[in-house]
Structure formats: structure tokens, C-alpha cells
Amino acid sequence: MRFHSPSIQYFHAVRRTGSIRAAARLLNVASSAVSRQILKLEQEVGSPLFERNARGLTLTTVGEMLARHVMNVLQDLDRFRSDVASLSGAWHGTVSIACIESITESVLPDLIASHRTRARRVSFTAEIMGSSDVLEALRRGEADIGIAIALRHPPDLRQVALKRFRLGALVAREHPLARRKTVTLEQCLAFPVIQALPELSIYHLLQPLIAQLSETPEPAIQANSIDLMRELAARGVGVAFQTQLGIGRLSRDAQLVFLPLDNAGSPVWSDLGIYVRAERTLPAFTESFLQELVRELGERERRENAAYPQGA
Amino acid sequence: MRFHSPSIQYFHAVRRTGSIRAAARLLNVASSAVSRQILKLEQEVGSPLFERNARGLTLTTVGEMLARHVMNVLQDLDRFRSDVASLSGAWHGTVSIACIESITESVLPDLIASHRTRARRVSFTAEIMGSSDVLEALRRGEADIGIAIALRHPPDLRQVALKRFRLGALVAREHPLARRKTVTLEQCLAFPVIQALPELSIYHLLQPLIAQLSETPEPAIQANSIDLMRELAARGVGVAFQTQLGIGRLSRDAQLVFLPLDNAGSPVWSDLGIYVRAERTLPAFTESFLQELVRELGERERRENAAYPQGA
DNA sequence: CATGTTGCTGCCGTTTCGGCAACGGCTATA
DNA sequence: TATAGCCGTTGCCGAAACGGCAGCAACATG
Secondary structure, eight states: OOOSOHHHHHHHHHHHHSSHHHHHHHHTSOHHHHHHHHHHHHHHHTSOOEEEETTEEEEOHHHHHHHHHHHHHHHHHHHHHHHHHHHTTOOOEEEEEEEOGGGGTTHHHHHHHHHHHHOTTEEEEEEEOOHHHHHHHHHTTSOSEEEEEOSOOOTTEEEEEEEEEEEEEEEETTSGGGGOSSEEHHHHHTSOBEEEOTTSHHHHHHHHHHHHHTOOOOOOEEESOHHHHHHHHHTTSOBEEEEGGGGHHHHHTTSEEEEEEEETTEEOEEEEEEEEESSOOOOHHHHHHHHHHHHHHHHHHHHHHHHSOSOO | OOOSOHHHHHHHHHHHHSSHHHHHHHHTSOHHHHHHHHHHHHHHHTSOOEEEETTEEEEOHHHHHHHHHHHHHHHHHHHHHHHHHHHTTOOOEEEEEEEOGGGGTTHHHHHHHHHHHHOTTEEEEEEEOOHHHHHHHHHTTSOSEEEEEOSOOOTTEEEEEEEEEEEEEEEETTSGGGGOSSEEHHHHHTSOEEEEOTTSHHHHHHHHHHHHHTOOOOOOEEESOHHHHHHHHHTTSOEEEEEGGGGHHHHHTTSEEEEEEEETTEEOEEEEEEEEESSOOOOHHHHHHHHHHHHHHHHHHHHHHHHSOSOO
16 A cells, blocks of 8 residues: 655655665665655755755755655555554554653553553554653654643644643652641752752743742752652652652552642642644544543543642 | 656546546546556555446545545645745745635625735635535635635534624615614514525525514515625615625615614624635645635624624 | 765666557447 | 447556666765
């Protein structure tokens, strides 16, 4: 089922690998064949598509436009294929997810497991990365569904849903703060804190608030792993900050206490966005999972905001 | 700039013409070439795409799926082309509009004229048809932008905007009703009325209301042309019904009087929807016109609802 | 300076494509 | 019922496109 010119597939491979010879290896063809198809494309478009650097190729402006078109075509071809397949009862395919670490503790594994019991022939690929990398992976067509902290999102992505979760402090049960119901940032900064490195978006949420307080926080630990920060907090090393999403099980085991964070009298929110490439129609099985994901995250949002009602 | 397999272009032509030989004539190639490409496609998809009837071809279910994919590809190719062209300063192309008759009196010509003064190299194609045909033309890729009465719209179309306009009675200046500020359906039915035929969507708006009144309206004239109905009303033949959109100029010439219609104490609305094919990104110049269209219709909606404030 | 890698280009066999003519199936009309 | 016209399909053959091989110059790396 390959009814598109080789040129666009070759172009796509060259764009991904950044090299004609590498693309040729990927496609199991001679590099000359790839080179010629690219030259032919450039002749037909009437403008160079790549800048030839000494070490590989880079897209020109026109090249990026074509890359966008080619991605639309190939992704839609993919959807067509799965549509045809599902017509003969074969409901299968792979859903590829790019997401931040927060949801790997319970949301994502729960959802995937539950989805697999109903649709056993749908596979999953999940990759953890930073928020901005999630958006980039979507834009490059390397993932179908993206979950990231909702900052500004580029116009070529579609924000399917936006759920807000309350940011809180995470402390061990024996911690002096553990008996409080809520906690302010100032109170936390009196203790050693486990800070997020700039690669985590929690950093960008908290840093402005900390800067406002103009108190230099007690030197503590910096990490770029939600998991690590949680484990450190559980051992009483300090105060960590995250949403309750990532600590469903651990807090039930009662080693950890989650304290909703207040700042200037109002909660601190962390906005979680679900994203999809805008110029694209998803295959049916991907769309189905996406709906469940939105529903589930909405459910969590509702539950948590009920547990910790609005305001201090 | 033809970097897609001939197969999909041939398929597209066959789908539109419903015949291999006709498609061949359209494409200036031998019919055998077209036939072979279709057969090859069917072999690669693994399922027939057309049903061979005695008189031409009809799409199968799989064929319709492929048609959708092919249309996505070709429309996106079109957008890519215009994107590349606009990069070298050439902002040109054709915007194709399918719309109902109501807006041909002033909205559409005003907009097109105004747009042409700014973007002189953008051409327009406008075709008048019934509301359901508008949606069908969009779905078949025969128009870029559709304007129709907003009933239920199929999921493969995107409703860009929805504007509501007040339905009213149209009478000559000398008509007994002409001195009123508003008018009810019952009052109108006491006089000869100019009824819309079922092909016009006004029919489907008014017929249920008329049926409720259970008075047989005085036999009068039925027509399927907004223009004709307006001219008839101007000559005092009877009461016509339409929105104020179509009578901007005539009512200023004071031959006609527009009386907002009330039914059971509340206004009767006519919802105008602007539609675009969902799985598609518009070329920049088309998108630009679309924005102006939405803005202008929104402006009219605001003005008219200010002129005839809510309620009786 | 040697070595490896890059993209590109003749040369040539293979595959694909398109035009021509003919065939069988069907409809409409006389 | 016979015939003319249109339909999609198929064999044949020349033309165009494609891909593999080997070799080129340009550049980076050591």
C-alpha cells in the first residue's frame, strides 16, 4: 500500500536523519537514488529544500514548508490505513505518547492497562521528556499525543484539553510541617527544600514566586527527576514541590504528606495540557484513547479539587 | 510541481467525473492509463475502490475512505503551493465560495469588492445553492468556504462561526401592516403571503410555526428565489419572509418595510453558519478572507440586533 | 597528511508508465 | 431484435523514470 511517490518518503527520511546517506541506509536503497529524488524535488518546487553543510543537510524555509506538507500527507495516510484495517474488524495500531514525568506514577499506567484490557491489539509507546520537548516531538511527528505543562503552545498544535492541578509541598510524615492542612511558600522556605532544575517546568512555576519573597532559600538539593524528589522527601531530606498527580500510591502508604500550597492567599496551580498536532486527523484507535485520557484527567482534576477545596 | 504519484490524481479525476474515460479526457491521457492506475491502486489497497456499474463508476466504502485521504492530500498540496508562492511576494490564488442566496444582495459583493482593493490578485468564485448543497459542495472539495443556514452540520465540516439574524416580514410601504413596529405570524397570515418552497431553508424555519397556528394561510405565491420574493413584496403582492441581510439597499430606497417577526412573544431567529472542511488547512489568502467574512457578518449581526432590540 | 564521510554524477539494467488498437459487456434506439 | 455507441479492460511496444554501482571532488577529523 505505497501509492505515494518515493520522493516524499525519501524527503521525509532525509529530513529526519539530516543526511542523504543515512536516509539511504534507513530506506535500504542506494544513496544516489535518494540524492536524485531530492534534486528532482528541488527542481520541481523551484527552490532548494536543504542547505548543504559540510556535515549533512538542514532544511531551508521552503524545505520546512514542504516538510509540513509531507508530514500531513504521511500522517493522514497512516490514518487511512488504520481506517481501512478497522473496516475488516482489525482494530490495531500503536499510540505514541510524549509526556512529562508527573503522570507516570499512576495516571498513565492505569489508563494504558485499562485500555489494553478492552483493546488488546493496540500497542503503546511512551516517552518521558521536558514540556518543551513534548511540544517539539509532536511538531516533528514523533508522537501522536503530548502531555505537558501548559505554557504558551505553538499555533501548529491543538490543545485538546487543559486541566489544572493544585501545586503542593511534599514532606515526610515526621516533618514539622506535616500536621498542617495547607502551607505557604514562606513556611516551606524555612526548611531545606528540594528544588527542581530548570529543565522541569515546576522550576518555572515556582521560581518567580520564590524570587518575589526575596528570601534566599536554605541551600538544599536540586534534581531533575520527579521520582527522585519524591523519594528524597519521603526520607525527610526536605520539602519537595509537585502536584498530587504523581503521588497517588505513595501518599496512601502514608510515608508522605501532601500539603496544598498557598501563595498570597490563593492556591498555586499547575496547568496540564493535552496536545495533538493541529493539521491532523487521528486514527480511530488513537482518538479513542485520547478521549479516555481527557476523561480520566478531568476526573482526577475533579477529585483533587474536591479533596482540597478552592481558597486557603 | 507534481511530486505525487499520478495514481492519486487519476483517482481524484475518476471520482469527480464518475467515469474512467471522462477522467482520461479531463487529464489529457489515454483511458487505458487511467484504468491501469485505478487497478493498481485497488491491488495495493487490497480492496475494490469503485463499483463498476453499466454507466460509470461509484465509490465503494473503502473508495470513499481513500477519496477523503486524497482530498486531504490535494488540498494541502494546494495550500503548500500558495505558501511557497507567497514567500516570494506573490499573494494570489482563488477563493471559492458556496453560499445561499440571502447574502448576495450586499454582504458578499461588498466584501469581495473591498477585499479586492487590498489584494488585487486574489480571484473569487461564488456559487449560489441550497443550504444542504453548500455543505455537500464543501465535503466534495468543490468550495473552500461555505455559508448556509445552520441546521445540523456533518462532523467532517467545521463551523467557523454562527451568527443569528432576526427573521422578519417584508411588505410594501402601502401595505396595511407597514405601520407596525413588529408583527406576529398570525397577523401576517391574514394577508396573502409569499411562501418559500421547501428548497429554501426559510421554509423549514417557518413551516413548523405556521403548522402550529393551524390556520390555513390565504393561498398566495410560492417561490424559490429570495430575489423574486423580495420584488413581489415590493409590488404589494403579499407578505414575504426573510432576514434583513438581503434587503439592505431596497429598504433604504423605502419601497419595502422590514418588520421583525414575533412568535409566541419571542423573536424568530435564522442562524447563519460559516463552514469549512474540517480536515484542512486553508491557504493564507483564503484564511484572510474568511476572517474578514466572519468579522463582517458579526458586525451585521450586532448592528441589526441593535436596530431591533431583543424581545417584542 | 592520511583517512573517513559527505553529496553528487555517468553508466546501465530494470521497472513503470502511457499510447494505440482491439475485445467483450452493456444501454439505448430504431 | 439488430445496431450503434459508450463503457472498462487488456496486449503490445516505445519512452520515461528509477535504482544500483563505482568513482568524483569537497570537507572534517585525527
